[in-house]
Amino acid sequence: MIETKPAPSAIGLHVPDFTVPATGGEFTLSACNGKTVVLYFYPKDNTPGCTTQAQQFRDLHDEFVKAGCLVIGVSRDALKSHESFKAKLGLPFELISDIEGVLCRMFDVVKNKMLYGKKVLGIERSTFLIDSNGILRQEWRATKADGNAATVLEAVRKL
Numbered sequence: 265m266i267e268t269k270p271a272p273s274a275i276g277l278h279v280p281d282f283t284v285p286a287t288g289g290e291f292t293l294s295a296c297n298g299k300t301v302v303l304y305f306y307p308k309d310n311t312p313g314c315t316t317q318a319q320q321f322r323d324l325h326d327e328f329v330k331a332g333c334l335v336i337g338v339s340r341d342a343l344k345s346h347e348s349f350k351a352k353l354g355l356p357f358e359l360i361s362d363i364e365g366v367l368c369r370m371f372d373v374v375k376n377k378m379l380y381g382k383k384v385l386g387i388e389r390s391t392f393l394i395d396s397n398g399i400l401r402q403e404w405r406a407t408k409a410d411g412n413a414a415t416v417l418e419a420v421r422k423l
Contacts, residue, residue, distance in 0.1 A: 309349035317409035
């Protein structure tokens with residue numbers, strides 16, 4: 265069950281459990297107890313920045329696995345879009361479909377952005393590092409796509 269109220273996403277706090285639709289079936293955070301989890305939020309499948317970020321997490325995936333870490337991508341795209349994006353890029357990790365924006369609100373990643381001169385609400389590219397006990401250890405907000413995966417991997421190795 266997903267908490268519907270926004271949860272504080274502060275360093276050192278326990279991340280509330282959630283179950284959401286993902287490629288490969290439902291994803292439940294509590295099922296990952298004992299593993300480090302990286303949740304990276306990105307605006308949209310098949311866009312240049314999001315493709316770069318996904319490819320870099322893909323290319324470093326074996327290193328994340330060696331460090332005992334699961335990588336999970338999150339956007340508001342539908343599962344069908346995620347399945348296509350995952351197959352096209354050969355992504356070895358799951359993608360969460362947050363169409364309702366529940367996780368986006370929980371992690372406070374929906375922000376006003378400028379798109380073609382107009383203000384729109386969209387996902388601010390952000391990454392969260394959750395330790396094996398479900399505690400938020402680090403967050404990167406308003407991050408650039410290029411280099412994010414390497415930065416996060418370095419932090420995972422230091423846990």
